[in-house]
Amino acid sequence: MSILVLADLHEGQLAGATASVVAAAQQIIKDSGGDIDVLIAGDNVHAAAEAAAKLDGVSKVRVADNAVYAHQLAEPMGKLLAELAGDYTHVLASASTTGKNVMPRLAALKDVSQISDIISVESADTFKRPIYAGNAIATVKSDDALKVITVRPSAYDGVAESGGAPVEAVDVVVENSQSTFINEALAKSDRPELAGAKVVISGGRGMGNGENFKLLDGIADKLGAAIGASRAAVDAGFVPNDMQVGQTGKIVAPDLYIAVGISGAIQHLAGMKDAKVIVAINKDEEAPIFQVADYGLVADLFEALPEFEQKL
Amino acid sequence: MKVLVAVKRVIDYNVKIRVKPDNSNVDLTNVKMAMNPFCEIAVEEAVRLKEKGVATEIVAVTIGPKQAQEQLRTALALGADRAIHVETDEQVDSLGAAKAFAKLVEDEQPGLVLLGKQAIDSDNNQAGQMLAALTDLPQGTFASDVNVEGEKVTVTREIDGGLQTIELSLPAIITTDLRLNEPRYAKLPDIMKAKKKPLDVKSADDLGVSFASNVSLVSVEPPAERQGGIKVGSVDELIDKLKNEAKVL
Numbered sequence: 001m002s003i004l005v006l007a008d009l010h011e012g013q014l015a016g017a018t019a020s021v022v023a024a025a026q027q028i029i030k031d032s033g034g035d036i037d038v039l040i041a042g043d044n045v046h047a048a049a050e051a052a053a054k055l056d057g058v059s060k061v062r063v064a065d066n067a068v069y070a071h072q073l074a075e076p077m078g079k080l081l082a083e084l085a086g087d088y089t090h091v092l093a094s095a096s097t098t099g100k101n102v103m104p105r106l107a108a109l110k111d112v113s114q115i116s117d118i119i120s121v122e123s124a125d126t127f128k129r130p131i132y133a134g135n136a137i138a139t140v141k142s143d144d145a146l147k148v149i150t151v152r153p154s155a156y157d158g159v160a161e162s163g164g165a166p167v168e169a170v171d172v173v174v175e176n177s178q179s180t181f182i183n184e185a186l187a188k189s190d191r192p193e194l195a196g197a198k199v200v201i202s203g204g205r206g207m208g209n210g211e212n213f214k215l216l217d218g219i220a221d222k223l224g225a226a227i228g229a230s231r232a233a234v235d236a237g238f239v240p241n242d243m244q245v246g247q248t249g250k251i252v253a254p255d256l257y258i259a260v261g262i263s264g265a266i267q268h269l270a271g272m273k274d275a276k277v278i279v280a281i282n283k284d285e286e287a288p289i290f291q292v293a294d295y296g297l298v299a300d301l302f303e304a305l306p307e308f309e310q311k312l
Numbered sequence: 313m314k315v316l317v318a319v320k321r322v323i324d325y326n327v328k329i330r331v332k333p334d335n336s337n338v339d340l341t342n343v344k345m346a347m348n349p350f351c352e353i354a355v356e357e358a359v360r361l362k363e364k365g366v367a368t369e370i371v372a373v374t375i376g377p378k379q380a381q382e383q384l385r386t387a388l389a390l391g392a393d394r395a396i397h398v399e400t401d402e403q404v405d406s407l408g409a410a411k412a413f414a415k416l417v418e419d420e421q422p423g424l425v426l427l428g429k430q431a432i433d434s435d436n437n438q439a440g441q442m443l444a445a446l447t448d449l450p451q452g453t454f455a456s457d458v459n460v461e462g463e464k465v466t467v468t469r470e471i472d473g474g475l476q477t478i479e480l481s482l483p484a485i486i487t488t489d490l491r492l493n494e495p496r497y498a499k500l501p502d503i504m505k506a507k508k509k510p511l512d513v514k515s516a517d518d519l520g521v522s523f524a525s526n527v528s529l530v531s532v533e534p535p536a537e538r539q540g541g542i543k544v545g546s547v548d549e550l551i552d553k554l555k556n557e558a559k560v561l
Contacts, residue, residue, distance in 0.1 A: 010473060073478065074441065074451050097471040101453050104406065104441035113407045113527040116436045126530065131435055132329045136338050139530040178450035179480050182466065186474040195472070199560075223561070231490070241456075241491060242474050247432070248490055250472070256560040266328070273538060277558045279550065285543075294541035294558065297550050307547045312561070 001034030001124060004062075004084060006093040006102070007052050009042050009072065011186070014051040016196045017094035019158025024151040025092055026057050026159065027121035034089075035059035039170070041080055043070035054161040064170040071181045072098050078105030079174040085110055085146055089124075095150040095251075096195075103150050112144040117251075119155040133247040133270035153195060154253035154274065187242050194243065197226035199256045200272070202245055203238070204230035206261020206282065206301060210238040215302070216260065218309040228252065228272075230262045246271035261301050264289030281305070313423030313460070313482075315367040317358045318413060319351040319387050321380040322433040335531045338433075347383045350428025352390075353488040356495040357458060358426050359391035366460045367424070369393050373416055375409050377401050381511065388506035389498035395511040400523060402516075406434075408523040410442035415519040417447050422483060424465065429454050429487040440487035450480040454489045 003025045008015035018038065025036045038052045041064040049063045062084070068076045081102065085091050091106060093099035095117040107114035119137075120128040126141045127149065194200065201216050201223070213227070220227050228245040229238065245252055247270040257275035262268060264280070264287055272278070273292055280293035283300050290296040297304060323329060324344040332339045347355075361367040372387035374380045375398040384395040398412050417425060430437035444451035452458070452467030456475065459466045460482070468477045470489045498506075516523055544550045554561045 071476070074444070074453070078445055097454060097469075100437050101441065101451075104438035105445040105451070107438070108407060108410055108442035108445035111407075113405050113525055114436070114438050114442075115527065116438060130535070131532070132323070132338060132433055133435065134535060135329050136331050136532050137535050138532050141528050141530050143526040143528070177481070178484075179478055182477040182479055184471075184474065184476045235491075240474065241470055242472065247435070248430075256554070256558075267325075273535075277554070277560050278538075278541075279554070290543070291540050292538045294539075295550055295553050296541065296543045297547065298543060299547075304547055308551070311547060311551055 001029050001032045002088045003028060003034065003036045003090040003092060004088045005036060005038045006081065006091065006099065007038050007040045007048065008094050008096050008098060009045065009048055012042060012045060012048060014048040016158060016193065017096055017153035018052060019055055020153040020156040021092050021094050021151045022055050022057055022159045023156040024118065024121060028090060028124050032124065037062055039064065039084065041069040041077060042072060043067050049167050053165045053167050054163055056159040056161065056163045058163055058165040060165050061167045062170045063167060064172060066173050068174060068176055072102065073176065073179045073181060074101050074105050075178050076174045076176040077102040078109055080172055081106040082109040083172045084170065088146070090147045090149060092149050092151055094153045099150045103148055107148040110146050110148070112146050112148055113142065114148045115140055115142060116150050117152045118149055119152050133266055134273065135266065152251055154251055187240055191220060192224065192226045194226040194228055195250050195252060197252070198254050199223045199225035200228050200252050200254045201225045201258040201260065202228035202230065202262060203233055203260050204262030205232035205236060207233060207238060213239055215305040219305065219312065222309065222312045230268045259289050259293070260305065262289055263287045264292065313367055314369045314371065314420060315358045315361060316371050316373060316417065316420055316422040316425045317354050317387065317392065318425070318427040318439070319355065319372055319374050319383050320348040320431045321345050321374065321376050321383045322348045322431055325349055325432055331532050331534045335533055337529065337532050345379070347386050348428050348431045350430060350488055350490070352495040353490065353492050354426040354428050355387045355390050355392065356493045357488060360493065361460065362391065371396060371420060371422070373413065374398070375400060375404050375412055384511055385506050386498060388509045389503040390496065394509055397511060397513045398516065398519065399513050400516055402523045404523045405525045405527060406436050406438035406442055408521065408525060409439050410446055411521045412516065412519050413443045414446040415521055417443070424460070424483060425485045427485070427487045429489055440485050444485040447485070450484045452478060452480055452484060452486045455486050456489050456491045458486060458492065
């Protein structure tokens with residue numbers, strides 16, 4: 001058993017999801033043993049490689065540092081992974097937009113199926129994953145020689161950072177004349193990353209407009225929370241789409257999720273119903289969100305939020 | 313330029329699904345089916361490209377049972393020119409679907425292939441990427457903006473931290489995100505006209521592909537039920553419960 005983990009990068013730095021994917025890899029090798037190697041691919045990624053080397057359970061870090069891998073475009077990344085995959089029984093990545101973009105390309109190049117977004121490892125070839133927006137959990141078994149898997153990061157606590165794995169260079173360089181990076185518009189925020197935050201407070205259509213999302217700022221600051229949104233709030237233009245929690249947005253599983261002015265549509269619940277504690281603040285006492293909320297407050301959010309902030 | 317657009321017949325997104333009592337799968341008998349919402353967006357984008365004079369012909373394709381022709385007729389009513397149905401009663405995974413689509417891409421030589429980013433039943437988010445790999449074409453996944461200019465297409469993609477814009481050489485494979493467009497409704501005269509548009513039926517054998525998969529479904533279970541909680545009467549009570557009962561503050 002030997003596993004390659006494709007590391008997630010965010011602006012060239014190692015993203016937190018990688019520690020969760022390594023935790024899933026440890027589950028796979030639990031019974032039989034084996035190596036877990038981490039692949040860092042990008043342009044000028046020494047810092048990310050150093051950070052990955054500290055993750056517990058990592059055997060070695062392989063670094064493909066070349067301009068062709070900048071921004072992890074799918075075409076060169078697919079070729080790189082296909083070159084390296086021969087040494088491994090499993091290739092894992094987080095179910096981030098990068099993992100989702102690149103991994104099916106690897107799977108098809110190796111003529112194997114992919115298992116997306118696993119939430120549990122039953123054995124080295126059997127995994128659980130949600131289907132139908134999380135309304136059913138499928139157990140699937142793969143008989144492919146190479147298992148290509150994406151891991152839902154919120155389903156695993158990341159491994160600790162006390163290790164010191166060796167770092168080695170990968171000299172595979174591929175050509176790419178098919179795709180070119182033009183630019184990126186990344187949302188800037190001092191708050192924790194939504195997908196990894198311990199506390200998330202989200203607003204929905206009930207917020208009324210984008211300006212009113214400021215009512216969440218003070219509470220988020222006091223709780224160290226990330227701010228999310230429902231699709232209704234994103235579609236209405238209140239907030240940018242990278243804040244969306246749900247089937248088509250981000251999947252979160254924080255300790256505390258506070259849903260404000262969110263009715264609780266199936267697609268939104270798919271993104272947050274694994275939170276440990278759910279609080280709903282909504283003036284409609286019939287809203288479906290109250291059926292999953294541990295604590296529900298039927299109240300006008302414009303009165304409840306300032307009071308909540310002040311009393312925290 | 314010819315545009316190929318893939319559509320999938322799935323359970324309607326508003327339906328609350330049931331797991332079969334024997335845990336073999338989700339129960340789809342007598343359940344409302346519809347075109348996958350992300351596929352509707354792909355069809356709409358293809359039609360808009362035709363309205364802009366970029367696309368000259370739109371070919372809608374699907375893989376699935378006989379009934380999936382309903383979704384092809386919907387695509388034809390929305391503006392596709394003709395349709396290809398790869399008929400099968402087998403379970404088709406993303407790799408099998410991508411292999412069939414790859415053969416159709418080889419036969420039809422489109423300038424652009426549009427697919428939804430994921431089907432809301434399997435939630436795999438794989439087929440477009442796999443098709444791109446099998447045809448050795450570039451991919452623009454999770455697209456929220458698509459601009460064809462000459463031999464290139466510029467795609468703005470929804471990524472975790474925000475938006476990313478890339479340029480791809482044509483032909484290319486694009487998968488649609490929800491915010492790419494707002495799909496139109498089919499009008500009755502268009503639905504009538506769609507009945508006369510050509511629809512070819514092919515089999516896996518015709519395409520020389522197999523839908524056999526090495527991944528098998530062991531079981532399907534409902535997720536753990538969340539216990540409905542309590543309603544609190546005031547902000548003070550809420551804070552007290554979060555501090556002393558749930559201990560999350």
